[in-house]
Amino acid sequence: MPKYEELKAFRKQNLIPEYNDSSSEKTMLHREARALAISRLEESARTEEEFANWAFTFTTSFLYYMDYDSLDEQTKNLYRQGMSAFGGISPTYHISLAENAPVIVWNFHSLLVMIQMCFSFMLTDSDCDMKLCKHCGRAFIASRKGNEFCSPKCKNQYNVYKTRAKKKEE
Numbered sequence: 001m002p003k004y005e006e007l008k009a010f011r012k013q014n015l016i017p018e019y020n021d022s023s024s025e026k027t028m029l030h031r032e033a034r035a036l037a038i039s040r041l042e043e044s045a046r047t048e049e050e051f052a053n054w055a056f057t058f059t060t061s062f063l064y065y066m067d068y069d070s071l072d073e074q075t076k077n078l079y080r081q082g083m084s085a086f087g088g089i090s091p092t093y094h095i096s097l098a099e100n101a102p103v104i105v106w107n108f109h110s111l112l113v114m115i116q117m118c119f120s121f122m123l124t125d126s127d128c129d130m131k132l133c134k135h136c137g138r139a140f141i142a143s144r145k146g147n148e149f150c151s152p153k154c155k156n157q158y159n160v161y162k163t164r165a166k167k168k169e170e
Helices: 005-013 025-044 048-066 073-086 111-124 152-169
Strands: 092-097 101-107 130-131 140-142
Touching: none
Parallel strands: none
Antiparallel strands: 092 101, 130 140
16 A cells, blocks of 8 residues: 555544645654554554554654754653663563563564574673683684683784783883
């Protein structure tokens, strides 16, 4: 269905008011775009919780970028926090009781989001064999628990730079 036909349907339901040449066409187009996007989110969301998360993410980022010039600094910071909390790869979750112990049940929107979250958990887990190289910053599987470098070359380069920095300080 073409966009103008979808917008006509919204106008028939009085969700979008008609506008004439004297009103600000830009503002009306933004309202139409918001209404259209929210309706699409509502159609594609599988649960109310998923829709609420998507709607919050969309509305926060939309308002932040569309009204940026007119927002005060406190409101901008609030929008930034909202976007960082729910932005991009954020899955939904709920707490469930399993064998008398609470557990977190994750609801991932896609396989990519699940892989990114698992990778993030592995990188931040201190007991995991996956580490970040102290010198180059690449991820690697540690052969021993104390390994901090992906290769002997990185370890040597790190030590050389560290020694040179100490000599400059003296």
